[in-house]
Amino acid sequence: MKIAFLFIGMMLFLTTTIAARGEDSSEPGILKVCADPYMLPFSNQEEQGYENKIAELFAQKMGVELEYTWFPQRIGFIRNTLTSEEGGEFKCDLVMSVPDKFELAATTDPYYTTTYVLVYAKGRGLDEVTDPLKLGKFVEEKKPDLKFGLADVGPAQLWVFYQGLMGNMVPYQGQPGDPKLNPGKRMIDEVVNGNVDVTIVWGPTAGYFAKQYKDKVELVLLPLSDDPINPELKLTYNMSMAVRYGEKEWKDKINRLIKENKKEIDQILTDYGVPLKEIVVTKKNDDDD
Numbered sequence: 001m002k003i004a005f006l007f008i009g010m011m012l013f014l015t016t017t018i019a020a021r022g023e024d025s026s027e028p029g030i031l032k033v034c035a036d037p038y039m040l041p042f043s044n045q046e047e048q049g050y051e052n053k054i055a056e057l058f059a060q061k062m063g064v065e066l067e068y069t070w071f072p073q074r075i076g077f078i079r080n081t082l083t084s085e086e087g088g089e090f091k092c093d094l095v096m097s098v099p100d101k102f103e104l105a106a107t108t109d110p111y112y113t114t115t116y117v118l119v120y121a122k123g124r125g126l127d128e129v130t131d132p133l134k135l136g137k138f139v140e141e142k143k144p145d146l147k148f149g150l151a152d153v154g155p156a157q158l159w160v161f162y163q164g165l166m167g168n169m170v171p172y173q174g175q176p177g178d179p180k181l182n183p184g185k186r187m188i189d190e191v192v193n194g195n196v197d198v199t200i201v202w203g204p205t206a207g208y209f210a211k212q213y214k215d216k217v218e219l220v221l222l223p224l225s226d227d228p229i230n231p232e233l234k235l236t237y238n239m240s241m242a243v244r245y246g247e248k249e250w251k252d253k254i255n256r257l258i259k260e261n262k263k264e265i266d267q268i269l270t271d272y273g274v275p276l277k278e279i280v281v282t283k284k285n286d287d288d289d
Helices: 050-062 132-142 156-162 183-192 203-212 248-260 262-271
Strands: 030-035 065-070 094-099 112-121 148-151 169-172 198-202 219-223 236-243
Touching (some): 030 050, 050 094, 050 248, 112 183, 112 203, 112 262, 156 198, 183 203
Antiparallel strands (some): 112 219
């Protein structure tokens, strides 16, 4: 899935006279953000996502205008946005959310932590499953015909493998050709419509659409955890914002904005249903700047 799927986050420090990138910016008074035009709950062109709301908060704190460069978050996103130049200027200066160990750009301090979640509809035979790790035994004993809808990319397949449920998997395309199609929403829709019994989806997507569909069906969301026995099975991620390598002053300003507005950022994330976990900071590489 777009892990980081989806990607997610943005921006920076104060002053009405400072440029969005600081002294290096060629457009004073503008905060230029790189974002996906179609991918709620993260962002869209109508600026309805939580990344949009955090960007608005930061622009307001900085006293600058907010401007977007839109491009679908998939292969080529950074190359076509953050590191792409047009007329001698970079198209945008900040990506709202990437995993904190992202390799294609320098990352800020993490500003939230979330995880993949197991999703099923309440009242359809799975209510006994209150712990994801009990699903395998439940299926074996009571529901061997369970349909487990799953994207064909991402760490969820490995989790299903370790739970002995590969025989129940119904595969779906994780990155469809049409950038307007939201693969996470599609998996939620398949559960809501009864085409599959359960799925695993990136937490922010699951939390947001569970709220959107609450009048139609109650979705049960069970957060998944990393497996200490199998460290390659990583399901929980610190999410940071991304800037270009070498722009330490700009990154430091963003870090200050994140720190100074943590309460407001957390409230935005909570309002969108993002399942938050405690941030555990890990040591960064010396070359992160």
